[in-house]
Amino acid sequence: MLPVYRERDTLVHALHPLAALLLVGTLAASSLLASDPVWAAAACLLTLAFIGVGGNWDGCRPFLRLGMWMAAIMAVINPLVNHQGEHVLVYGPRLPWWGAMDITLEALLYGAYAGVRVFSVIAACSLLATAVSPDELLDLLSRLALRSSLAAALAVRLYPGMVAEAHRMREAQLARGERLAEGGPLRRLQAHLPLWHSLFRGSLDRAASIAEAMTARGFGSGGRTPWKRRTAQPRDLMAVSLCLVVLGSLAAAQAVGSGYSFFPRPDDPLRSWSPLMPFLPALALLSLSFLAWSWRRWHWLRSRM
Numbered sequence: 001m002l003p004v005y006r007e008r009d010t011l012v013h014a015l016h017p018l019a020a021l022l023l024v025g026t027l028a029a030s031s032l033l034a035s036d037p038v039w040a041a042a043a044c045l046l047t048l049a050f051i052g053v054g055g056n057w058d059g060c061r062p063f064l065r066l067g068m069w070m071a072a073i074m075a076v077i078n079p080l081v082n083h084q085g086e087h088v089l090v091y092g093p094r095l096p097w098w099g100a101m102d103i104t105l106e107a108l109l110y111g112a113y114a115g116v117r118v119f120s121v122i123a124a125c126s127l128l129a130t131a132v133s134p135d136e137l138l139d140l141l142s143r144l145a146l147r148s149s150l151a152a153a154l155a156v157r158l159y160p161g162m163v164a165e166a167h168r169m170r171e172a173q174l175a176r177g178e179r180l181a182e183g184g185p186l187r188r189l190q191a192h193l194p195l196w197h198s199l200f201r202g203s204l205d206r207a208a209s210i211a212e213a214m215t216a217r218g219f220g221s222g223g224r225t226p227w228k229r230r231t232a233q234p235r236d237l238m239a240v241s242l243c244l245v246v247l248g249s250l251a252a253a254q255a256v257g258s259g260y261s262f263f264p265r266p267d268d269p270l271r272s273w274s275p276l277m278p279f280l281p282a283l284a285l286l287s288l289s290f291l292a293w294s295w296r297r298w299h300w301l302r303s304r305m
Helices: 017-033 037-053 057-081 105-131 134-142 146-175 185-216 233-257 279-297 299-304
Strands: 087-090
Touching: 017 037, 017 134, 017 233, 017 279, 037 057, 037 087, 037 105, 037 146, 037 279, 057 105, 087 105, 146 185, 233 279, 279 299
Parallel strands: none
Antiparallel strands: none
């Protein structure tokens, strides 16, 4: 599954790459920095709401499906390997060198909590992959490490093209009667060898053409000139301010709070709630969702951003 960036008319697409990076990091950290399971679930729902109202749902759907599978796997595996907790739901057999295979309520809750956090991170990363231009991100990286950013930019450009070319070559071979999917693994490998040989030769030719084009344009002969300059807009300042509110309130809540514990028995998730947590970060995330919605629907506010 390749992350595909497409230029679209959404708030995240229009943000400065630094502001977009901070936004994605804030959405991911909103679940990771808080130990309260209720807030972790609320942060996950707010992240999904931001993706939905911002018009990025179609591009993120394959990643969200993968995140759901990973969250379900974590929720199932954790009770099987973690036997802490006082409330035993199922008494399992006792295995040598492993102990009793008991399933506890606390292990189930912690597995679901860990799955929600992983799902939130994957949802945020899906937004980064589909709504933030890789060229702009690599342009930021080039100011720190030119050679590394050049290698990454070439890989980003070449890999999707190689995948598309391999798909076309495979369809051409199937149309000619090649039996690529029949037989055992060794037979299928032998049938695919001409395809990989042609693909490798084509990639070398493409790399040589890119090197000649860069040499003809004088790459490395002098100072670099920017393709275009991105300046901060009011929407970038608004997004950065709201992200700093979320991160600051979560960090402050971690500094003054006692934290949440699942073992040996779950704490009350509502006992440590305050205006700082979770109401202030939730209000900031809702404001970000409103900005994403207004970018598509409210043209008067969009013209001011």
